[in-house]
Amino acid sequence: MPTARRWSFVLALACFSSALPAQADQLKVGVSGSPPFVIRNGDHISGISLEIWRRVAEDSNLNYELIQQPTPKAGIEAVEIGDIDVLVGPISITSRRLAIPGIDFTQPYFLSKEGILLPLKTPSIFSRFQVFFGWAVISSVLVLVSVLLVVGSLIWMAERQKNSEQFPRDWLPGISSGMWFALVTLTTVGYGDKAPITRTGRGITGAWMVISLIAVSSLTASLASAFTLFLSGATETAIDSPKQLSSRRIAVVEGTDGMELAENREMRVVPAPNLDHAVQLVLDRKADALIFDRHSLRYHLKQHPNLAVRIAPFTLSDETYGFVLKPTSPLRTPMGVSILKLQQNGEAEAIANKFLD
Structure with a gap:
């Protein structure tokens, strides 16, 4: 009997020791995006995407460290080669991205639309x-x-x-x-x-x-x-429908799905490193319009109410945002379950409204 107990203790200790590293390992979580989805305030990062990720991580008892990614495209590539485990942010689930063999998406956690920012400026004599x-x-x-x-x-x-x-x-x-x-x-x-x-x-x-x-x-x-x-005082080139964007100079933030939209619709792409620079291109008339997430554009104008720009009354496409991870990741199912829980009990909507209102 003592021998049996001793072997049971050894077996339990072995199982505990093998499970300990998995719990102690930190996930490398990449972060990329613009407000209100990713808001940086010094060392603190918040926003819709981050708040939903934190709820998901708490639900699965995950340890993680946040790693800044320059663009969504760079973050997706980092997941593909294994530099990070998960990419968090307003990452659109597109057909082109789904075709990448080394990545997959979780259940969508947010539905959005791709908006258009247009200049609002008194026309010159010319x-x-x-x-x-x-x-x-x-x-x-x-x-x-x-x-x-x-x-x-x-x-x-x-x-x-x-x-x-x-x-x-x-x-x-x-x-x-x-x-x-x-x-x-x-x-x-x-x-x-x-x-x-x-x-x-x-x-x-x-x-x-x-x-x-x-x-x-x-x-x-x-x-x-x-x-x-x-x-x-109007101009013949005023943009009031998506068709009029064809062949125009359109500012897009590098690494976002706006690039794909502009290319598919035969627009003349004017790349910008970030949203602030892209908006400036429109203000300086170096671009006729800007393609970006509509909620992000509204948030940006709310923070900068004196900018001579306006959001077009039409949108280009519907967008679904999800977190990016490897197709073989064991986190895919538990993360999807956690996201569905947040949506069903209204917490996901409450988080979004906190930043959008």
């Missing part, structure tokens, strides 16, 4: 005149000049033999006279200094009179639109 050089006006003028050239050439060819006094036989002065006649007819001024006398010339002129009614209305609409924008 920017007001820019409306007259927009594609709508330029294309109308080019079409008009082309049509005048065609009609003027036809009139000249029809009249140059029998009406050479008004339409000279030499091609340059002749076509110039034909274009002048076409322009006078188009504007219904009717100087009467030139008139066709041949049947062909009159037939071309009659057709041109009918066509010019359409041409005048089209040109008038383009010019009226340009003058309206000029007088109102």
Whole structure:
């Protein structure tokens, strides 16, 4: 009997010794993101993501140390190569990131939207005149000049033999006279200094009179639109829908999923190291807009109310945030369970509201 007890004690001690290192090991937890998800105040770090992580860690009795990561992309790479165990922050769960074989995501802990920051600035005289050089006006003028050239050439060819006094036989002065006649007819001024006398010339002129009614209305609409924008102080390049972001200069913070969104939508990416720098690019008119988390943009404007920028009324996409870890990590299931508990009992929403209100 004493022998049996001795072996039971030895076995229990061995089991305790083997479990002790696992409890004593500290998780290396990377942190990356912007307020209100990651808020740095000296050595103290708080925010929505950090508060939810701390609740999850407490629920699983985890020991950890926080390690700052320069960007979400750098943090994801650190998880992939094993430099850190978990990445905490507003890390979007995207198809491109899910395709990375060395990482996985926990249950989403926050739902957000990708917002757009636009400049809010009184237009200069130069920017007001820019409306007259927009594609709508330029294309109308080019079409008009082309049509005048065609009609003027036809009139000249029809009249140059029998009406050479008004339409000279030499091609340059002749076509110039034909274009002048076409322009006078188009504007219904009717100087009467030139008139066709041949049947062909009159037939071309009659057709041109009918066509010019359409041409005048089209040109008038383009010019009226340009003058309206000029007088109102607005610009033709105002952005009021996601489609208008295509081919524009868009500021994005390096390493965020804004890069992926901008590239997929064929925008001209203007990279910035952080949110403050990206906002400055918009203020300096070096970028037409900024793509970033909508909640973060609202928080930033709340902290800096005098900035001459505004958040667009539309969003680009829905975002789900999760923590990043290895696919083989034993923490995946317990962390997912803890996150679901926080969501079901309303604690996750309460944490978010504490920083967003």
